[in-house]
Amino acid sequence: MKVLLRRNVPKLGQIGDLVEVKPGYARNYLLPQQLAVEPTPGNLKAVEVEKKKHLEEMARLRKEVEARAKAVEGKEVTITARANEEGQLYGSVGPAQVAEALTREGVFVEADNVALDEPIKRLDKFDVTLKFAQDVTATVHVWVVPDRESQEAAEAARAAQAKAEAEAEQPGDE
Numbered sequence: 001m002k003v004l005l006r007r008n009v010p011k012l013g014q015i016g017d018l019v020e021v022k023p024g025y026a027r028n029y030l031l032p033q034q035l036a037v038e039p040t041p042g043n044l045k046a047v048e049v050e051k052k053k054h055l056e057e058m059a060r061l062r063k064e065v066e067a068r069a070k071a072v073e074g075k076e077v078t079i080t081a082r083a084n085e086e087g088q089l090y091g092s093v094g095p096a097q098v099a100e101a102l103t104r105e106g107v108f109v110e111a112d113n114v115a116l117d118e119p120i121k122r123l124d125k126f127d128v129t130l131k132f133a134q135d136v137t138a139t140v141h142v143w144v145v146p147d148r149e150s151q152e153a154a155e156a157a158r159a160a161q162a163k164a165e166a167e168a169e170q171p172g173d174e
Helices: 021-032 041-072 095-104 148-169
Strands: 002-005 019-022 076-081 086-094 120-122 124-133 136-146
Touching: 002 041, 041 095, 041 124, 041 136, 076 086, 076 095, 086 136, 095 136, 120 124, 120 136
Parallel strands: 076 136
Antiparallel strands: 002 019, 086 120, 124 136
16 A cells, blocks of 8 residues: 655655555554555645655754754863772763763753763763764763862872882881
8 A cells, every 4th residue: 555654754764755555554553643644636735845844844953953063062071970099980970970061061961962882980081972963963071080088088098008108118127
């Protein structure tokens, strides 16, 4: 059965496409969900108007997404986290924390836009990719720094280690 698509249907086609589907699929899913209509001359004209509106809306959204990506490109954000003396985090920094840090900087980004291959588990500077659309991306620099407690503990550990090394180097009174 041939149907005319009114919406983009994954793995089937785009708005305005004339596609061949099984009658049951058309009757039980595409037609009741108003994803497709029968290909009559009137429906062809109506779907062309819908397609034109859809393309205009997609172009407008694309410009907005590109502007957001350009605005956020190269920004730096800082995230504080608890860490041990070697710089390993207790826990990890994930997409939600990166999105929250960017929001605090005035750039609204959803966690779904943050593309991390794996969670951040150490103190350092990381380049994180934000994916706004299939081919619209931006890179932000994320600094993961120790919180005050972790920093004080690390300094105390370094001081204790330096003191122990200094005592070990001094010849003992025998």
